[in-house]
Amino acid sequence: MEAFVKIEHCKLGRIMKIEFGDFEFTECWDGVLYKKLSGYPEITDWEIQTIIDFIEYEKANGRKCELVGDENILAKVRAAIADDNRAKVPAPEKITECTACPTYKGCMTDLVCHTSPVENAIKILECGSLLSPVLARKMSAAELAKEARNAANDPEDYFDYIMFAWGNCQAGDRLVMERKLGRFPDDKDLSIGFTPGVRFFFKYNEIVKHPNAVFEGVLPLKIKNEVVLADWIHAIIVPEKEKNRIESYVPEALKEKVHYIENDCYDIWEWSEKVYEYAKNIDS
Numbered sequence: 001m002e003a004f005v006k007i008e009h010c011k012l013g014r015i016m017k018i019e020f021g022d023f024e025f026t027e028c029w030d031g032v033l034y035k036k037l038s039g040y041p042e043i044t045d046w047e048i049q050t051i052i053d054f055i056e057y058e059k060a061n062g063r064k065c066e067l068v069g070d071e072n073i074l075a076k077v078r079a080a081i082a083d084d085n086r087a088k089v090p091a092p093e094k095i096t097e098c099t100a101c102p103t104y105k106g107c108m109t110d111l112v113c114h115t116s117p118v119e120n121a122i123k124i125l126e127c128g129s130l131l132s133p134v135l136a137r138k139m140s141a142a143e144l145a146k147e148a149r150n151a152a153n154d155p156e157d158y159f160d161y162i163m164f165a166w167g168n169c170q171a172g173d174r175l176v177m178e179r180k181l182g183r184f185p186d187d188k189d190l191s192i193g194f195t196p197g198v199r200f201f202f203k204y205n206e207i208v209k210h211p212n213a214v215f216e217g218v219l220p221l222k223i224k225n226e227v228v229l230a231d232w233i234h235a236i237i238v239p240e241k242e243k244n245r246i247e248s249y250v251p252e253a254l255k256e257k258v259h260y261i262e263n264d265c266y267d268i269w270e271w272s273e274k275v276y277e278y279a280k281n282i283d284s
Contacts, residue, residue: 014155016058018051020069025098026050028218030153038096041070047097048080049089054217055081061157091204091220095166103273107166111234111280112207112220114164114200115172117180118242121198125249130200130227133159149179161214161222164202168276170268173197177268191267198246199237200229201279207232229254235282237275239263 018033022040026033033054037043055065067074080086096106114130124130134141141156165171176197177185185193204220207213210232212224229236230253238246240262250258261278265271 014063015066016054016063017066017068018054020067020073025100026218028152028154033218036097037073041073043073043076045089046092046095048077050217051077052081052217053215057214057216061155063155100269101168101170101272102269104168108168108276108280109166109204109220111167111201111276112164112204113167113169113172113202113279114162115176115197116200117176117197118238118245121200121238122246122249124200124229125246125251125254128229128251128254130162130223130229132161132225135225161224162227163222164207164220166220167201167204167279168272170272172199173268173272194265194268194271196239196263196268196271196275198239198242199275199279200233201235201237202227202232203234206234229257233257235259235279237261237279 014031016028016031016033018035020035020037020040020043023034023036026036028034035047035051037047051067058065067077091109093110094104094106094108098107099105101107116124120136123136133139133144137144141159144150144159145154145156173194173196174185174190177189177194180195181189207223207227208221210223210227212226213221214224215221230251233254234257236254236258238258238260240260243260246258259278259282261275263271265274
């Protein structure tokens with residue numbers, strides 16, 4: 001039986017809806033969090049934690065949430081929200097909400113990464129930091145939210161943050177291709193037409209300690225304003241063919257962190273697996 005619960009947190013603001021289901025993956029699109037449950041209609045403690053994180057983030061930004069789904073799911077979420085003594089649930093070693101990854105069949109949580117096209121990676125290396133869209137593009141959040149590229153209709157505050165995906169995820173490179181093509185990439189674009197971006201890898205158990213880290217239930221984390229690479233970076237993976245474009249921009253302090261890897265892969269999935277395996281085996 002499907003039920004509806006309104007979580008009242010603020011007097012006025014945009015309403016964000018949370019829908020539970022057996023979706024292909026979890027995503028937030030046009031004011032709706034489509035929450036994929038790994039064992040639908042059951043919900044795990046970790047999945048409940050991400051819902052609490054999402055609600056708390058939205059509350060902090062003046063928005064309220066409505067929950068829609070099976071009554072048994074909603075009852076468990078309501079009970080967790082009401083439990084003031086509930087301890088925060090840590091991320092498991094592997095998250096199986098999305099199982100599209102051919103090898104791992106889930107998201108591995110030891111590393112996170114931020115992926116940029118080569119031209120943006122050069123700017124990042126020149127300044128030595130990852131910057132939020134507001135700081136990197138020198139535009140207001142209101143201006144960025146109105147751009148056509150904000151297809152998901154993200155709220156303005158989202159643009160104050162640097163976004164991260166799990167280390168073996170292909171989402172970052174998919175977004176790089178989308179921005180390059182000006183449309184959603186198809187299977188051909190992600191195989192014979194695929195051109196990887198530059199991946200900035202961080203150890204999850206370290207980057208979560210960043211003073212501006214925020215947990216909002218959709219991404220592993222996001223960080224407000226800036227991440228100084230020299231303080232936090234684990235590895236920077238650059239496609240080998242881009243070495244000549246990148247090498248001269250790498251600061252001395254980061255040279256040992258930059259690795260040039262040949263893209264001899266069939267598609268975006270194989271590349272994602274290759275660079276994740278390489279990054280996780282780097283000693284630092």
